[in-house]
Amino acid sequence: MAERLSIAVVGAGYWGPNLARNFRASADWELAAVCDLDLARARQVAETVGGAPVTDSLDAVLRDRGIHAVAVATPARTHHPIVMAALAAGKHVIVEKPLADGFGRGEEMVDAAAERGLVLMTDHTYCYTPAALKIAELIAEDFLGEVLFIDSVRINLGLIQPDVDVFWDLAPHDLAILDFVLPGGLAPVSVSAHGADPLGTGKPCIGYLVIPLAGGAIAHVHVNWLSPTKIRQMVIGGTRRTLVWDDLNPQQRVSVYDRGVDLATRSRRRSDTHAARISYRLGDTWAPALPEREALSSVAAEFAAAIRERRRARTSGESGLRILSVLDAAAASLAAAGAPHPLALAGVEQDRRARAEREAVAG
Known part of the structure; x- marks a missing residue:
């Protein structure tokens, strides 16, 4: 192509x-x-971008053989029927976050795309910012060392959504970034969630997620619609260096600190209270130079490249499914007063591995 x-x-x-x-x-x-x-709204958008045909018929779009792909930017509850119809019509699909309004429906979408050999991409826009791309590069190069903790804060005095809580509205951004920058993606076994609704809206407006990571590391995500201050910040602590991403600081979005705690020695005896000799490292701070460009332009380029190269997009449907697995587990944890809840995806992966092993033995 x-x-x-x-x-x-x-x-x-x-x-x-x-x-x-x-x-x-x-x-x-x-x-x-x-x-x-709303045709009037469609015309307004088309005119704003320099002109394009408009229609109020999804069927007409899907029947048009000259259209290779569909970008879905509708409420989350409508993603599943629209995406399934587009895939059935042979269209590649990019869908805004979250991929669907539940793990089961998202899994159906991912499976349908795979069966038809079509690209299903999740529009996790933040993953295509120069900052996120640089963070992923630094972690892949082991520049930070082994990741020990991640603290992410996304708070503002924002619009209280009518159909979703603060977890489903804001947390997908942070979860997608974690999935993008961590080696192997976001693959926790369980999630704990605590939320509050002090205004009586009927849904959590303030939320906290605790996500155990591999190797004893932990991630914490704070989302809030009620904060009078706006903060978009992520701290990633490693055994070698600590990184801070401040998305609201265009002069220095990413800072890397050569500071931390070193464990010089470790004892193999659990009873030994002096198991490690601790030293504190106080080194330099480094801010990588980052280009300023709109992340969505990179999203559009990646979607085209994935289609032409017949490969998964960097933020694939599977990536969106991992985020849904965390959100579903968070909802279950909320209902259980914050008790850790296992991820559906963990069970799915276990079933798939068991099935593959059985097939290998049978073969």
Whole structure:
């Protein structure tokens, strides 16, 4: 596919205009249509980005053989039927976060794309920021050493969503970033969640997630709709260095601190109270130079590359499914007063491994 690919944006609400603008500006894509039940809103978006056909019929979009892909920017509860219809019509799909409104429906979408050999990509936009790409590079190069902890804060005085709680609204960003930068992706066994609804809205407006990671590490995610201050910050502590990502500081989004605690010796005896000799490392601070570019332009380029190269996107449907597994477990933990809850994906992976082993023995 050397020529430009053709895409329709479905949904002209909050996120659809951003998708339409970036696909319209991309050298890889032709914006073939803006589709929304509100034609006036679709026309407004099309005019804003320089012109494109508009329609209120998803069926018309899916019947058009000249359209290679669909970008879904509709409420999460509608993702499953729209994506399944698009895949059945042979279209590649990119869908805004979260992938679906539940793990089971997300799994059906991922399986349907795999069966048809189509690309299903989750629009985890933050993963394509220069900062996230640099963090992933530093962790892959072992520059931070073994990850010990991650603290992530995403708080602001934000819109209280009518259909989802603060976990489903804000936490997918942080979870997607963790899935993107951690080697092997986000693969915890359990999740603990605590939430509060001090305004009586009927859903948590403040939330805390605790996620055990491999090797004894831990991740903590704080999300909040009620904070008068806006904070977008992530701290990743490693055995060699600690990294701080401050997304609201354009002059220095990423800082790396050569500071931490060194355990010089370790005893094999658990009864030994002097199991380690602790020293504190106080070194330099380094801020890598990062380009300033819109992450969605990189999202559009990655979607096109995945289709042309017949491969999974960097933020694939499977990545979106891992996030859904955490969110579903968080909802179950909330219902159990914060007790740790296992992830559905962990059970699915165990079943798949067991099935593969049985097939290997039978073969």
